[in-house]
Amino acid sequence: MIVVFLGPPGSGKGTQAKKLSQELNLSHISTGDLLREAVKKQTPLGLKAKEYMDRGELVPDSLMIALIEEVMPKEGGFILDGFPRTVPQALVLEDMLNRHGRNLDKVFLFDLSEEVVVERLSGRLTCSQCGAVYHKKYNPPKQEGICDLCGGKLIQREDDKEEVIRKRYRVYAEQTKPLIEFYQERNKLTRLDAEQDIQEVNRKLLEVLKNGG
Ligand code: AP5
Numbered sequence: 001m002i003v004v005f006l007g008p009p010g011s012g013k014g015t016q017a018k019k020l021s022q023e024l025n026l027s028h029i030s031t032g033d034l035l036r037e038a039v040k041k042q043t044p045l046g047l048k049a050k051e052y053m054d055r056g057e058l059v060p061d062s063l064m065i066a067l068i069e070e071v072m073p074k075e076g077g078f079i080l081d082g083f084p085r086t087v088p089q090a091l092v093l094e095d096m097l098n099r100h101g102r103n104l105d106k107v108f109l110f111d112l113s114e115e116v117v118v119e120r121l122s123g124r125l126t127c128s129q130c131g132a133v134y135h136k137k138y139n140p141p142k143q144e145g146i147c148d149l150c151g152g153k154l155i156q157r158e159d160d161k162e163e164v165i166r167k168r169y170r171v172y173a174e175q176t177k178p179l180i181e182f183y184q185e186r187n188k189l190t191r192l193d194a195e196q197d198i199q200e201v202n203r204k205l206l207e208v209l210k211n212g213g
Contacts, residue, residue: 001026001077001209002102004084004093004188006179007110009168010121011194012201014133016110017081019202024209027078029071031064031085033131056159056167058175061088068093074100085176090183107183108205110194114169121165125154139198 001024005013014030021028035053038046045067049059058064068083084090097104112120123136125145129152134141141147145154159168183189190208194201 001105002080002097003078003105003209004080004107004183005082005110006107006176006183007194008112008114008117008172009165010117010124011110011112012120012198013081013110015139015198016201016205017079018133019198020205020209021079023202023206024077027073027076028081029068029073029078029083030081031067031083032081034067034071035059036131054158054164056164056171058085058171061086061092064089065092069096072096084179087178087182090179104188106190106209107179107188108208109180109183109189109191110201111191112194114166116195117169118162118165121160122162124157124160126157127152128155129153 003020003026005017007013014032017028017030020026035046035049039050039053040046045063048063052059064083064085065088068089072078080093084093094104120135120138123138125134125136125141126132127134127147127150130147130150132147132149132152133139134147134154141154146152147154159165180189192201192204196204
């Protein structure tokens with residue numbers, strides 16, 4: 001099974017991808033996590049990507065396409081979280097899958113308003129060691145400031161400041177929203193009400209993937 005998660009920043013794509021990948025034994029490919037790892041290790045990709053990410057802009061398609069060519073599994077199911085984000089990226093993905101004789105099963109659109117995005121991202125806490133994601137109010141760690149899973153220190157992401165969050169939302173509206181029509185035309189798109197709580201969104205995802213509706 002090959003699934004794409006599409007939606008504005010902070011709409012819960014990463015949270016749901018982590019859960020669903022365990023529940024359905026799928027690989028989880030998050031381009032945001034891969035880029036943050038590259039920035040941390042100061043690889044050539046990380047050095048180029050950092051300035052775009054800090055400004056809340058998209059990293060150029062050429063870099064993202066090279067990255068996805070490198071990491072996309074040749075077999076087994078996977079969830080793409082944060083890729084594609086532009087029409088050229090979607091066309092390359094379609095071509096790559098075709099070349100490997102594979103097919104995209106579903107694209108989930110996580111629907112969320114800008115105000116909820118800002119509230120969620122300003123309360124988000126991320127583990128500096130393992131990348132686990134929490135929320136001060138909606139998904140707090142057991143012990144303040146400490147990751148439940150690995151004991152790492154919880155931090156606020158550089159791009160989770162209000163002005164950068166609003167910029168990322170604008171970039172989403174301008175450059176990523178055209179993918180809604182792209183996937184609707186291909187009959188792949190399912191809309192999810194991402195304002196519901198974490199368990200309810202997960203329940204809906206499983207229902208659609210298991211029963212188709
Ligand atoms: P990326 O890391 O992909 O950021 P994003 O898409 O902006 O998504 P987020 O990680 O911010 O949010 P999310 O939807 O995963 O929400 P989460 O589950 O964390 O990308 C970062 C940057 O990398 C981009 O800006 C760009 O520069 C670059 N990049 C990445 N991919 C690229 C590409 N393909 N092309 C070009 N550039 C690219 O949840 C958010 C918060 O809400 C958490 O605190 C969580 O606990 C909480 N929460 C989750 N679900 C719920 C719920 N149902 N109810 C209440 N709270 C909830």
